Amino acid sequence: MxxxxxxxxxxxxxxxxxxxxxxxxxxxxxxxxxxxxxxxxxxxxxxxxxxxxxxxxxxxxFTIPVQLLHPDAVVPEYQTAGAAGFDLHITEDIIVPANTVKIFYHTNPFDEDAHLDLTNYDFSLANDNHAVAGTGLAFEIPVGYELEIRGRSGLGFKYRIIAFNGTIDSDYRGEVKLLITNLGKEPISFKKGDRVAQGVIKKIDQATFVVTDKLSKTDRGAEGFGSTGVTKP
CATH class of the missing domain: 2.30.30 (SH3 type barrels.)
Incomplete structure (x- = not known):
């Protein structure tokens, strides 16, 4: 100090x-x-x-206490001197399936001609393309900071694998777990010890919220999603 x-x-x-x-x-x-x-x-x-x-x-x-909750937990470390995030390893083998399509046929199944008409089918995504894995780690994040969970860019670009972006609060003392989602076309497997996400320690502020009847005016106003367009004006 x-x-x-x-x-x-x-x-x-x-x-x-x-x-x-x-x-x-x-x-x-x-x-x-x-x-x-x-x-x-x-x-x-x-x-x-x-x-x-x-x-x-x-x-x-700058140190952060880390508790190892699993015999295969890996102590976090930064891979390069300029790295903002440290890798998070998983403590179990997992398979992250690709998303599947559910098909529901709602016409007389004995009508052969109806099978050729796609309007007789309902298609929907099953949304089963995710898995949860433990890191075996619990952190004592200092007050005024958060541990932010992020995906790894290499997994995202190569395999369309993303980790749910979440916040670990300073007063949480349980195991950090990862929600891994597969946006690719094929299932993907990860082995115990693999690095599937990363963590970033960030300073945070808590605000005091004040109720008001009127907000300051801006050029944008209440315009929402897509209000600025895509093409450069």
Whole structure:
């Protein structure tokens, strides 16, 4: 850790006197609202008093506790010095099926001519092209951060395999599991230990929501999906 030079909203600090980590939610003049990781309620401190005992994590020494819940769980690591995400390995063999089409025939089955008329059939996707796999990992994400689950670009481009983008909150202590979806034409198998998704640690903010009768005007207004078109004007 190193001494903090200033206090900023959205950052995490360590108080050397109180011996605890806290997250800065907001500042109003010299009043700073913070939430300590081991306390339930928000507390307000004077800026100068807070800064006097504030330390920050050296980015090179930023650590997150990880609990191994499965004998085959793999401790996360970054594959390159510039990687934003770390790979997530699965602890079991899985098969992710391709999507299938359900066909329902709703005319007299003994009418041979009716079989040639596609209007006598209903077609729908079965939406069975997914599988859930465990990582065997539980994380202690610091307050003010999230663990974001993302797919791996190589699997997406080569095999049309995506991992559901989800958020692991700082107060969740259970196993991180992955929802894997196959958008390709063929089933695909993964073995225990394969890297099928990645995680990204990100800072987050919590907002205070204020009810109002009127919102500020913009050029876009209430225009929704597709309002800006596809072709460059």
């Amino acid at each position: 190193k001494k903090a030079l200033l206090i900023e909203v959205g950052n995490r600090y360590y108080d050397s006197e109180l011996e605890g980590w806290y997250f800065v939610w907001c500042m109003d003049g010299q009043d700073v609202d913070v939430k300590f990781e081991n306390h339930e309620h928000m507390e307000t401190f004077d800026y100068a008093d807070l800064l006097r005992d504030a330390y920050v994590v050296d980015s090179a020494a």
